[in-house]
Amino acid sequence: MSKQRKAVALISGGLDSMLAAKVIMEQGIHVEGINFFTGFCVEGHTHAIREHNSSKPNRNNALWVAEQLGIKLHIVDVIEEYKKVLINPRHGYGTHMNPCLDCKIFMVNKAKQWIVENDFDFIITGEVIGQRPMSQTKSKMPIVSKQSGADDLLLRPMCAKNLPATLPEIEGWVDREKLYSITGRSRKPQMEMAKEFGIEDYSQPAGGCCFLTDKFYSAKLVDLWKAQGSKDYELDDIMLLKVGRHIRPKPHFKLIIAREEGEGRFLQGYKKEFISLHCSSHPGPLALIDGELSAEDIYFSARVVARYGQGRDAEQVDITVTEKDGSDRVIQVKPFAKEEVPNEWHV
Amino acid sequence: MQAIKETLNARRLLCPLPVIRTQDKVKQLKPGDLLEVICTDPGVMHDIPAWCRINGHTVLETSSGNHEYIITIRVGE
Ligand code: SF4
Numbered sequence: 001m002s003k004q005r006k007a008v009a010l011i012s013g014g015l016d017s018m019l020a021a022k023v024i025m026e027q028g029i030h031v032e033g034i035n036f037f038t039g040f041c042v043e044g045h046t047h048a049i050r051e052h053n054s055s056k057p058n059r060n061n062a063l064w065v066a067e068q069l070g071i072k073l074h075i076v077d078v079i080e081e082y083k084k085v086l087i088n089p090r091h092g093y094g095t096h097m098n099p100c101l102d103c104k105i106f107m108v109n110k111a112k113q114w115i116v117e118n119d120f121d122f123i124i125t126g127e128v129i130g131q132r133p134m135s136q137t138k139s140k141m142p143i144v145s146k147q148s149g150a151d152d153l154l155l156r157p158m159c160a161k162n163l164p165a166t167l168p169e170i171e172g173w174v175d176r177e178k179l180y181s182i183t184g185r186s187r188k189p190q191m192e193m194a195k196e197f198g199i200e201d202y203s204q205p206a207g208g209c210c211f212l213t214d215k216f217y218s219a220k221l222v223d224l225w226k227a228q229g230s231k232d233y234e235l236d237d238i239m240l241l242k243v244g245r246h247i248r249p250k251p252h253f254k255l256i257i258a259r260e261e262g263e264g265r266f267l268q269g270y271k272k273e274f275i276s277l278h279c280s281s282h283p284g285p286l287a288l289i290d291g292e293l294s295a296e297d298i299y300f301s302a303r304v305v306a307r308y309g310q311g312r313d314a315e316q317v318d319i320t321v322t323e324k325d326g327s328d329r330v331i332q333v334k335p336f337a338k339e340e341v342p343n344e345w346h347v
Numbered sequence: 348m349q350a351i352k353e354t355l356n357a358r359r360l361l362c363p364l365p366v367i368r369t370q371d372k373v374k375q376l377k378p379g380d381l382l383e384v385i386c387t388d389p390g391v392m393h394d395i396p397a398w399c400r401i402n403g404h405t406v407l408e409t410s411s412g413n414h415e416y417i418i419t420i421r422v423g424e
Contacts, residue, residue: 075370
């Protein structure tokens with residue numbers, strides 16, 4: 001009997017990678033999923049933090065897809081290694097701060113290492129030619145194969161017929177005739193395939209698989225790098241960029257103000273790392289201050305924070321300033337009027 | 348009741364990090380061992396059981412209170 005061949009599928013949680021895995025499973029290949037957590041993935045976070053998003057299904061799509069397919073899923077923490085991809089992408093950024101091509105190369109390279117360590121035969125992805133302007137054009141496909149080191153062990157079942165045959169096809173582990181030749185941005189062929197396979201429920205992320213394709217998120221990241229004078233980051237930094245209103249009244253400090261209770265609770269967890277402010281005479285949000293501040297800056301920040309609480313129209317409100325060591329004091333301030341917090345301060 | 352072999356503190360981590368930490372911890376345990384995971388992200392109530400189902404582990408108990416979520420897992424084969 002011929003050897004049972006095994007493939008690892010890059011599972012993003014979207015429909016394309018789900019279909020790609022399914023196509024290969026149908027050919028009798030043993031498939032397991034792999035999902036990389038860069039810290040920027042859309043999965044989970046905002047719904048976990050923000051309460052008003054709870055109407056959306058509260059699930060991790062990659063896990064959900066794996067369960068639908070009946071395959072194992074390996075989630076790999078690549079937060080540290082991903083920094084070099086994002087900070088210095090060889091092929092540059094996309095429309096926003098998304099280094100998609102370098103990201104793909106990085107992930108396929110990690111998958112290559114994984115198959116070597118786990119004795120798997122090849123890698124599959126849900127890439128479709130022409131689907132995304134930056135990383136999924138026909139000319140980019142060989143770049144990913146080559147620079148990731150996966151070479152002809154990388155099979156893209158969704159558009160394989162438009163690409164040179166890979167080793168699994170040449171060796172006859174999979175039947176090339178039963179692979180697909182989907183190109184372009186239309187989602188129709190995928191939806192038809194889903195129907196054929198009886199897949200009814202799936203997620204269709206609009207932009208991409210991560211926050212780096214988001215205009216507002218990218219602006220906050222650029223602001224962070226500019227303020228600290230270097231392109232570095234820690235996980236907490238990039239998590240905080242997903243939460244609250246970010247207001248930078250002066251170059252050397254920024255306020256992160258909770259927009260609702262869930263965010264407030266999340267920000268509470270950072271009170272040992274940041275000076276925090278909250279209104280104690282009226283209901284109002286918790287705010288963290290990121291930066292080195294003078295007494296005058298703190299007073300100024302308190303007036304901004306007061307603007308976002310229910311005491312915004314009062315003559316004077318009490319703002320409690322809590323130091324990182326937990327000690328606190330109360331200051332009285334006059335909330336800023338709307339026009340005193342210009343739009344340019346909003347990051 | 349069998350004793351908890353290990354307790355994993357996944358407080359303040361957001362999904363999927365609690366799942367990743369659980370996955371890494373389970374690798375160090377033996378089949379049949381009990382692992383207790385304590386989290387603050389409500390998403391874990393969904394994600395950890397899903398992860399267990401697809402990887403052959405069993406969720407024995409889940410509880411929550413005071414904005415914490417505790418999941419007890421029996422490691423599968
Ligand atoms: S959208 Fe994000 S995760 Fe997806 S390829 Fe681009 S950079 Fe990578």
